[in-house]
Amino acid sequence: MSNHVRTLTLTDQQRSVLQSRIRARGEAARVVERARVVLLASEGVPGVEIAERVGCSEPTVIRWRSRFAERGLAGLVDEPRSGKPPTIDQSIRDEILTLTLTEPPAELGITHWSSRLLADRLRRQGRRVSHATIARLWKHFGIQPHRSGTFKFSTDPQLEAKVRDVVGLYLNPPERAVVLCVDEKSQIQALDRTAPILPLRPGLPEARTHDYIRHGTTTLFAALEVATGKVTDACFDRHRHQEFLRFLTQVAKAYPRRELHIVADNYATHKHPAVRAWLTRNPRITMHFTPTSGSWLNLVEVFFSIITRQAIRRGTFTSVKDLIAAIQTYIDAWNDRCEPFSWTKDADTILAKATHPKDRNTNTTSVTRH
Secondary structure, three states: OOOOOOOOOOOHHHHHHHHHHHHOOOOOHHHHHHHHHHHHHHOOOOHHHHHHHHOOOHHHHHHHHHHHHHHHHHHHOOOOOOOOOOOOOHHHHHHHHHHHOOOOOHHHOOOOOOHHHHHHHHHHOOOOOOHHHHHHHHHHHOOOOOOOOOOOOOOOOOHHHHHHHHHHHHHOOOOOEEEEEEEEEEEEEEEEEOOOOEOOEOOEOOEOOOOEEEEEEEEEEEEEEOOOOOEEEEEEOOOOHHHHHHHHHHHHHHOOOOEEEEEEOOOHHHHOHHHHHHHHHOOOEEEEEOOOOOHHHOOHHHHHHHHHHHHHOOOOOOOHHHHHHHHHHHHHHHHHHOOOOOOOOOHHHHHHHHOOHHHOOOOOOOOOOO
8 A cells, every 4th residue: 555645635615515524413424534534635644644543444545535636525425326226127116006005996805905915916916026025115105004194174164264363362462361272171080000000110111001990080171371371270070061151250260350362162061051141241251262173273272282191191090089189280380380382373374274175265164074
């Protein structure tokens, strides 16, 4: 191997690019190695010393020093390789993709393809393709027949008006008014495990038995103050209009002499004649209803999701009283650390996705689809 010093000449731009590659976080080790080799070579450092300082062999130094001298920065890029030739013909690949994206024949009695069922189907048609090949092809194109999602379009004829009303409260609340999101989380079960929970340990998650003992249920009523994240709560045995009215009275007392705007869903108890009569007697309180199948617009649903994950789902409760105490303890702690809930999407953005594509030009809603 040659040990003579061969100094490379770099432009300011080339030096800047190479230095940025060395400093960049997450850059591939091979890219950093080549940049260091060239920069050291430009300083007149001998190849043997470069190899020692970079941690590579001297032939590697010679290779990248020579390629840079011949082609500049482009010489430090790996040359494309021919790669392994395709193992299946294009026509068979297209056939696999077409069958995958087509509903299986009724005589098979299946709702979706598996790689083995599809491979068996192709073998019956004279195509010898392994299920592993099909699985690799699915992975390459991001096809996952075993997975499914859900969607639903609102059938509410006042969809647009309600979306703009609720979102307007979030983005531009009335001055000196309080915006509250109200709903109830019903049928929360007080579940007691049949054996003590095994605690978290290094390398092992917390573990609990799959079976349990039911000790009754409760319904959590919650009013989330959008501007602060504070929650007013109450637990009742049932969730009729009587309980909802008692909770509204509690919320009104929690915000005396304040204009209240309450966001709620279309549950029948929220519109009961007794509730409407109470609202007539309390004109400082205004109800705003989310569209049908649009309860996700109610920010208190976010809080329900959080308390379920952090305090209820993995809890063990020996009675409903124990469950209610745990809920109240959590909400007290929540109110000590709560932060505002920030709504980010405007009504136009939501309406573009909340309506069926065929109906977006006419601003009408679609039939319900699952």
